[in-house]
Amino acid sequence: MAVHKNTPRQSLTVVDNRTGKSYELPITHNSVLATDIKKIKAEPSPTDTAEDETKQGLRVYDPAYMNTAVVQSKITYINGLEGILRYRGYPIEQLVQKSNFLETAYLLIYGELPTEPQYADWQSEVGQHTFVHTDIEGLLKSFRYDSHPMSMLTAGFAALGAFAPEANPSLRGQKLYTAAASGDMESLKVLDKQILRILGKAPTLAAASYRMRQGRPFNRPAQGLSYTGNFLHLLDTLSDAGKPYTPHPVLEKALDALFIIHADHEVNCSTATVLQVGSSLVDPYSVVAAGCAALYGPSHGGASESAIRMLMEIGSPENVPAFMKDVEARKRVLVGFGHRVYKNVDPRSTAIRQLAEDVFKVTGRNKLLDTALELARYARESDFMRSRNLYPNVDFYSGLIYQAMGFPLDFYPVLFAVPRCVGWLAHWRQQMLTPSGVKIWRPRQLYVGSGEREYVEARERERKEGATVFDAPVQVHHGGDSKRNLLAVGRVRARL
Template identity: 80%
Template sequence: MVIVSKSAAQQSLTVVDNRTNKVYEIPIKNNSVLATDIKKIKAQRQLDTDREEDETEQGLRVFDPAYMNTAVVQSKITYINGQDGILRYRGYPIQELVKKSNFLETAFLLIYGELPTKSQYSTWHDEIMHHTFIHSDIEGMFKSFRYDSHPMSMLTAAFSTMGAFAPEANPSLRGQKLYSNAASGNRESLEVLDKQIFRIIGKAPTLAAASYRMRQGRPFNRPAQGLSYTGNFLYLLDNLSGHQYQPHPVLEKALDALFIIHADHEVNCSTATVLQVGSSLVDPYSVIAAGCAALYGPSHGGASESAIRMLIEIGSPENVPAFMEKVEKRERVLVGFGHRVYKNVDPRSTAIRALAEEVFAVTGRNKLLDTALTLAEYASKSEFMRKRNLYPNVDFYSGLIYQAMGFPLDFYPVLFAVPRCVGWLAHWRQQMLSPGGVKIWRPRQLYLGEGEREYVPAEQRKEKSEATVFDAPVEVGHGADSKRNALATYKDESGNTWTKSKL
């Protein structure tokens, strides 16, 4: 790349296509250029350098694996500055909201753009808390799972199932513009849209608690009126046979703060999934189920679980140097440090660090805390870590709090998903209210495979020379019954006799 300085600053990009010697002036707006403007840069296909599949004559494409530097939406919801460690919801710093707000108030802010008035908050709170019950048949769906099913698998299925119990909320049944019509101010569409927001936020803790109780082998609790959002969640999780259950205020407050911290994080993996699926105009329950499926992954919402498993494996502070030595040799992966966006301290981890001490004062000091602090201190002094901008992230401390509060490791992603429903809904609503309508997402690819080939009959085919393990299925092991079946003789539905099973 050659950099040439010009005297007069202009909000544009001058591009010279050396293939054609043509000069293009591309506008810059909000420090970005339109990918469709890049597509206007075209050239004739060169037979010696261009493949037919490169589609050279159709315009230049932008290749950006894993969306490393691609803006896919214009948004007013969350701002992140990874270099300076800044996170703001609708302009409010995350630290301020954790100190002064509560989860439902922050949820209103994220979805509707402003902190609610007293009257607005009262209505909002009542709507959410009166949409906490789930259909009894959904409880039956939970009971159909194996006892050892992962709670996140159950939660994902539950949100998808909820859509089947709300046919009036399905654009496939009510018309594809059921929600996108809201962009014009259509009152009926806005009402349907907001009702699903009430339902999903209200029922998320109930569904999450059902997945927990299912794992415990305990009967499901019914939502309690009069408790806070997180207080009701703790009641749903823990109440056995007593009356007037009240969770400990410190734990209730800590969980509420963690919910604020986890409510949104711009266009991360799961939010991008929500927007991708939402662009097809499917119902919001399917959208949230898709978000849960993305969040489930160990590189996303499963990271706090992985961080605790790593600390358990390290065991004690004296084992930290040996573990870090393996990390620096790239023999092990350090979980809970570094972030795709933050190249400085994760502001969420700063807010959580103070919460951790409050929780430990009630629950007792987490045995893993000393190991975690030693690891963080060691990492801060490591040249290997500093060069790579690897600082403790939100998963590092949140996992410690969850463990101190007694949650099982496999429930951590669920504790992430419940509040993240708010962020997903905020982005989905913003998408549905797009003045220009909702365009279905359809990324391009660079095709590097074979060119056009002729079909070869089976008897003329030969095995690929220098074949690798990736060129055919590997041998898969089966249960012991497959050995017995291999020795059996039977006839299939067509009457053919088999002497070896193909099961």
């Protein structure tokens, strides 16, 4: 076989100017190993501190994982520059148009679209795991009436693990799930059973958090409905008497498509949390609860809620220019535009636009739509927005659909969490089945604090010179009962 002399080597040559040494680092899948960077060592310079650990090798500093790959995955591919999103190789647009949520869930978790017999078994198995223990219902009923639904959902998933001791590696041994990677069928059965249980119970827990807020009794799962059809039944059925509940087909289809769109998005904040927690080999219920906690944040799963609140605040189309001037002056934050990964059009927003039109034909035109469209038009024509690649993202349109369908704002993150359980479990399963084993995640840090100090006795300490408000607890104002207690025990301070 002829060897072409001009064929470039798949490697990176790095010269350490501190030592003059040259290092050749192999390039695989357009990446270099961070541990290869660690091989670059030098003697400490006069500006290095002992805490820099210079002799132990060079570290990679990457705040917020801006350019660090932490896993090898076969699940989801994203190309942010070209606006591409694929599940196991299938474009998201095709899946939204041709597939359904449960079929897509099978694809994400197991790698291929199911055959008809496989899908029938899958649908039946998930449907068999929709009920939750009555004690779980009691737990949810113990929350305050105004508790955020995501708090209840997170607690519900965490509690589920306590009702499945056979699924807890802390009780059954740390190799309970990882043994599946070597072909242990009993381990694999336990692993896949928990996936079925979580997917089946996710809509039940989510609907219970919704009904709890309304003061309505919890509904029981229905047989014979689709995944999203059963979810709508759990949310909305007012009585078991009379005609069986049948969701509107357009709304059911729209919610199903939104579930597909939200099912996975590569190693985002909540999925990274799932993998971080999963690397400790804890049970999958704790893993999913951790994912919910991460998704809860307004910079992640709470973004669609924030986008609608922003549109409500703008009020009407004529107020858009003034609002955008404040955005450009950095006085206001624009929500629903731009994305950490996508530097072009968010393909999920493209797939969702027609859904919005279909829903509005049934529910009536969303009053915020004109404001949203004017904001989108302004973004297209604004040099400020174009120069920063700020285009409408999935949160911008999904929030409009959720509001048109009558969901309360604080329920939007829950509508995100239910389908995202699929993505979390797909990545968790892939992690557990890693042939080389699961290593616990332990990121490094750059320590920039004080060097070694001698302990100072309390009577000899002085207040830090140049101390700011961040260097001590701020004064907390307590309620009246706390003031009475302080007065009762004679612990009156100069300022109450």
